[in-house]
Amino acid sequence: MRETRNSRLLVVEDDQVNRIILKRYLEKEGHQVTLAANGKEALELLAKQVFEMVLLDIEMPVMNGFQVLEKMTTDPVLREVPVVVISGVEELNSVVRCIQMGAEDYLTKPVNRILLKARMDASLEKKRLRDKQTTLLRKLEREMNIARHTQMSILPDHLPQQGDYSFGALIKPAMTVGGDFYDAIPMGQNRWGLVLGDVSDKGLPAALFMTMTYSLIRVMATRNLDPGQALREVNHYLMEMNNDNMFVTVVCGLLDCANHVFHYARAGHPQPLWISVEGEARQLEPHPSQALGLFPQPIIDEGQVAVSPGSLMVLYSDGLSEATNAQGRQMGRSGLEERLRQTRGQTPQQICSDYWHQVRAFIGDSEQQDDFTVLAFRREQ
Amino acid sequence: MDNLDAVDTQTFQSLMREVGRDYMPEILEVYCTDVKEQLQFAQKALLDGDNVEFTRRVHTIKSTSLSFGALAYGALARDLEGLGREGKLDQARLKFPPLLQACDSLRGRLKELCNA
Numbered sequence: 001m002r003e004t005r006n007s008r009l010l011v012v013e014d015d016q017v018n019r020i021i022l023k024r025y026l027e028k029e030g031h032q033v034t035l036a037a038n039g040k041e042a043l044e045l046l047a048k049q050v051f052e053m054v055l056l057d058i059e060m061p062v063m064n065g066f067q068v069l070e071k072m073t074t075d076p077v078l079r080e081v082p083v084v085v086i087s088g089v090e091e092l093n094s095v096v097r098c099i100q101m102g103a104e105d106y107l108t109k110p111v112n113r114i115l116l117k118a119r120m121d122a123s124l125e126k127k128r129l130r131d132k133q134t135t136l137l138r139k140l141e142r143e144m145n146i147a148r149h150t151q152m153s154i155l156p157d158h159l160p161q162q163g164d165y166s167f168g169a170l171i172k173p174a175m176t177v178g179g180d181f182y183d184a185i186p187m188g189q190n191r192w193g194l195v196l197g198d199v200s201d202k203g204l205p206a207a208l209f210m211t212m213t214y215s216l217i218r219v220m221a222t223r224n225l226d227p228g229q230a231l232r233e234v235n236h237y238l239m240e241m242n243n244d245n246m247f248v249t250v251v252c253g254l255l256d257c258a259n260h261v262f263h264y265a266r267a268g269h270p271q272p273l274w275i276s277v278e279g280e281a282r283q284l285e286p287h288p289s290q291a292l293g294l295f296p297q298p299i300i301d302e303g304q305v306a307v308s309p310g311s312l313m314v315l316y317s318d319g320l321s322e323a324t325n326a327q328g329r330q331m332g333r334s335g336l337e338e339r340l341r342q343t344r345g346q347t348p349q350q351i352c353s354d355y356w357h358q359v360r361a362f363i364g365d366s367e368q369q370d371d372f373t374v375l376a377f378r379r380e381q
Numbered sequence: 382m383d384n385l386d387a388v389d390t391q392t393f394q395s396l397m398r399e400v401g402r403d404y405m406p407e408i409l410e411v412y413c414t415d416v417k418e419q420l421q422f423a424q425k426a427l428l429d430g431d432n433v434e435f436t437r438r439v440h441t442i443k444s445t446s447l448s449f450g451a452l453a454y455g456a457l458a459r460d461l462e463g464l465g466r467e468g469k470l471d472q473a474r475l476k477f478p479p480l481l482q483a484c485d486s487l488r489g490r491l492k493e494l495c496n497a
Contacts, residue, residue, distance in 0.1 A: 017412045017445040024400045024408070059440060088444060090459070110392070110448035113399040 005030035007052040007124055012042040012068065013086065014060040018109065022055060022086075025113045029120070039063025043071055046078055053124055054083045056103070058094045065098060073102040080130070082123045086111060144176040144204070151177050151207055154214060156184050159349075160192050162257045164380050168348030170356055172319070172372040179206025179248075180317045180371035181214050185221045190258040193221050196315040196375045197250040198269065200291075209246045213238065213292070217252070227252050227265035228302040235267070235292040247293035251315050255307075260379060262313065266301040267292050270321055270333070277310025279341045312344055312378040314351065319372035323359040326366045331359065348376035384453045385483035386490045392450030393494050405495050412445055413488045420481050423461075427474055435473065436465030442480070446487075454480070454487055 009031050013019040016037075023033045034049065036042040040063040042054070054072075058065035065085060072078040082104040087095050095106045104123045107116060152171075159167035169182055179199030187193045195217055199206040216237050220230040231250060238248070251272060253264035264272075264284065268291030274282040289301035307313070316336070323331045336355070343354050352374040359372055397405045419438045426435035443458035457480050464473040 015441045015444055016415050017408065018448060020408055020411060021396070021400060021448060024404060028399075028401075059437070061437060088440075088459075109444050110396075 006032065007120075008032045008034070008050060009120075010034050010036060010042060010045060010049075010051040010054045012036045012039065012054060012060070012065070013057040014038055015057075018057075018086075018111075022111060022116075025111070025116055026055075026120075029117055031120075039065065039068040042068055046072070046081070051081055052127060053120065054081055055086055055107075056083050056098075057086050058091060058098065059088075066094075066101065069098055069101045069103060080127075080134075082127050084119055084123055141176075147177045147204065147207060148173070151211065154211065155181065160184050160186070162190065162192065164260075165255070165257050165377055166348050166380055167375075167377045168350070168352040169375045170349075170352035170373070172356060172368070173202075174319065174368045174371050175203050177204055177207035178202060178371035179210045180319065180373040181210050182315070182373055182375045183214065183217065184375075185218065187221065187224075187254060190256065192255045192257065193227075193252065194255055194315065194375060194377070195250065195252040196269070196317065196373060197248050198317040198319075198371065198373070199248045200246050202371065205244070205246065209242075209248065209293075212241065213248045213250070217250075226302075227254055227263055228300045231265050231267050231292060231300050232298070235295075235298055238293040239296060242293045245294070247291040249291045255377065260307040261304060262307050263304045264302065267298060270316065270318060273314040273316065273333075273336055273340055274305075275312050275337070275340050275344055276308060277344075279344055281337045281341070282311075307379045309379055309381050312340065312348070312351070312376065314340065314348075314355075315375040316355070317371060317373040319368075319370035320355055320359060320374060322370065323363055323372070324366065324369055325363050331362055348378050351376050385457060385479055386486040387451075387453050388487075388490050388494060389450035389452050390494065392448075392452070393491070396448060396450070397495070409449070409491055409495050412449060413491070415445065416442055416484060416488075420484060423477070424481065427470060427477060430470060432465050432468050432470050435470065436462055439465060439480075449491060451487055451491070454483060 009026055011019060011022045011033055013022060014037055019035050023035060026033045034045060036045055038060045056065045056068060069083060085095055085098040085103045085106040086109060087106060088109050105119050107119060159169055171180055171182060179202055181197050183195040185193035197213055199210045216234045220233050249269035250267045251269040253262050255262050266289045268289050271284050276282060284305060285303050287301040288299055290298035292298060321331055321333050321336060339358060343351050355374050356372060400408060419442050423435055423438035426438060439458045439461040443455050443462055446455035446458060461473050461476055
């Protein structure tokens with residue numbers, strides 16, 4: 001254990017002799033010692049000065065050790081200051097109470113200098129490690145927030161403005177940064193590349209893999225490949241750069257707003273929801289498909305559908321369909337179709353928000369387990 | 382009464398070693414002055430029937446006396462503290478005088494050890 005010296009210590013002890021003896025002991029160990037004769041004086045000093053540790057007597061006039069501990073544990077700053085209680089041997093019940101109230105350790109009177117040093121060193125070392133941990137966590141939190149802003153900034157600023165079509169999108173990462181993404185890429189006049197992906201796992205590794213996938217898809221979009229071919233090319237590069245067995249499911253498509261055709265490709269991703277103007281649920285041809293990043297030649301489900309007037313399509317990640325409540329039940333796809341029938345009169349953006357509200361209401365107080373992303377479009381006429 | 386001024390020399394020497402020989406007379410002086418003061422307050426508390434004040438004063442005497450190795454003196458103070466906590470001031474009144482009377486001889490014994 002590291003030997004601690006030069007720490008700022010507060011000794012709270014009503015007895016003058018014990019106070020002087022403790023001060024002497026501690027100064028000989030190289031610490032800076034401030035004395036308080038009772039709890040009230042101690043709290044006044046704690047409010048004005050920073051101490052790395054408090055040595056606290058229990059029985060004192062004016063304000064006793066319990067009262068000091070009570071105040072310290074309810075103060076967000078003071079509760080981080082370790083307290084070593086000093087007591088008589090017959091006061092063990094009081095010591096137990098102090099430890100239950102948050103005291104770090106205890107010493108009995110008369111205080112043995114060797115024991116005092118050992119307990120002080122141990123408590124100060126623990127505090128040093130806790131402080132270091134707190135600093136690192138704050139730094140990590142700051143960096144994660146920057147990462148979140150960076151990640152969110154690569155998502156589209158605005159959705160397509162296309163005469164006969166309206167669009168909506170919403171993303172809600174489960175953690176500060178997430179593995180879901182969506183994109184709307186202009187592919188020439190009246191043509192839009194729509195993409196929604198979901199990287200395995202969550203947090204920073206998923207966010208980095210997501211950024212890589214996102215960038216590769218953007219590059220492929222410039223090559224004017226059909227959606228299936230674009231995903232195969234993305235897979236090729238992901239296989240080369242993926243050493244951690246991460247994978248990504250993607251659904252993407254080329255929406256031709258002039259000819260009202262959606263040419264889609266799906267790699268291990270849930271099928272989009274699709275509903276006619278009359279509210280009839282439709283299905284894309286059900287074919288198997290595999291996620292990207294796992295196999296050299298993944299099975300890609302490709303197809304083409306005509307987009308009829310008033311029909312609505314919703315691309316989504318499993319953070320919607322597999323949202324899980326406290327009882328372990330999932331939202332499920334059938335519920336999503338039913339909801340879409342009810343909300344189909346709303347704008348695509350409202351529909352996306354409605355799904356998010358549905359998820360929040362469904363999971364209640366449970367933690368959001370997975371990233372939530374929805375991208376919706378409708379042919380208005 | 383006879384043994385109340387007895388001092389455990391090992392405890393005393395250990396304290397003197399830890400605080401420093403040069404510093405010991407000063408601490409001892411503080412102790413002796415403080416005990417006298419605490420005894421006066423304790424005596425007054427007994428007369429007033431104030432068991433809380435009495436307990437607090439003998440608690441302090443107990444605590445500091447043990448630090449100097451005045452084990453018998455500290456033990457009597459501890460007994461008196463117990464009686465004070467239980468509100469048995471009648472019994473405390475009977476046991477208190479020896480504590481008062483042994484104060485000066487204890488002081489002499491401690492100074493003797495300090496100068497040895």
